[in-house]
Amino acid sequence: MERVHLKDLNLTYDAGRLSTRRETDMIVLHHTGNPTDDDLSAEEINTSHQAQGWTCIGYHYVVRKDGTIEVGRPHWTIGAHAAGENSHTIGIHVCGNFEIGEPTDAQIESTAMLLANLCTDYGLTIDRDSIVGHRELMSTACPGRNLFAQMDVIVGKANFYAAQ
């Protein structure tokens, strides 16, 4: 299996305030959801989440519109992306507002390859039980209807990549 390239922006935060996650049985997809279909960097999200009083960016990964995968908080730590579900999940943020915009082909491929890597690393079956949209956990539009509509395609591609 090919490993994705992870771009580490060396975000500034107090790593000592993060906790190790004991269990990982699910990966949650998110979008940005800003009205302007933004392509925010992990650094910009980090700054914005810190301004809300959080330790750092709540997501573990950020998939930019060009397919670049940026590192958020460390993957082994408890995230801040899905209320009540952070203790057992990894959060992937796909940049854009997919209520109005479409994920790029590069985002679809990068997300699928990242999911293949993560599911393999954590021993998860690559299916729609392990990989969910935020809206399946609580009442939210996230990750947007146009990304949500592609989740079966993404999971199929993740299975393909994991088998290579």
Ligand SMILES: [Zn+2]
């Ligand atoms: Zn979300």
